[in-house]
Amino acid sequence: MTKKTAIIASNGGLFDAYKVFNIATAAAATDHEVAIFFTFEGLNMIHQEANQQLPMPEGKEHFAEGFTKANVPGIPELIAMAQELDVKFIGCQMTMDVLGLEKEVFVDGIEVAGAVTFLDFAQDADVTLTF
């Protein structure tokens, strides 16, 4: 049976985004069914403009060079890769309402839903992670 990986993305920094999308694409490439629930600052990762320039943690800006040197793919590139591998993106409806954001500002192909939608996916997941 297909394994399932359920991820909650609730922070919006560059490091957080790498943790989320690296694990997600690796799991999807290993034939896991993957869903990510983006909530609160986690929504930044899939915001079409914000995700181009996610902030580094304060005082860690010098790592930018390391990212370039290690030839780490950009976040938009990882998102495209994840979507190509059928990773499901779920945007948190409640957060979007609070922040006054519409579905259109996010990358294409996301689903907007509530917590129960994610819980339904996660209840029989083999791996559950929160970032």
Next chain:
Amino acid sequence: MIQTENVLDAKGLACPMPIVKTKKAMKNLESGEVLEIQATDKGSTADLQAWAKSSGHEYICTETEGDVLRHYLRKDAAGAKEETITIPEISLDAFTVKVENGETLTILDVREQDEFEEAHVPGAIHIPLGEVETRMNELQPQDEIYIICHSGRRSGIAGEMMAKKGFGKLLNVVPGMSDWTGKTE
């Protein structure tokens, strides 16, 4: 080195890209075919082993060449495993005794050219692993053949290939030239 037409260049890519690219490339292979993945990500060895295990493929080996890691994976391990033949092993110590007693042995060294040139057991026949498939007819299937490499892994692969083609008396020298202290030429 294993010869395969299916080569994936994942050099310079960081985790998880080598895995993602491997998954895509694997789709286009037939069951039993071998994929060579060239990568510079040092974590890719462990990752590909784990990936092969959970995706049902066979991880064959990794060869290192400078900074480049060449990983070999065979598609669909289950199918490939049924045909796996493991040839008997002989310890390097027992093998050394035979050589030192002056027994006439047919020794096949399957390492690469430069490794062979550096040092090999006197009288060893040299066929690099990548050429074994096409050149094993230079040897006699009824002969007792001692296959050797650096550590015993490549010689095991060569032995398996030859056993499938009807070689009956093969022995894998384990470990191999890594621990050889006898005479060389």
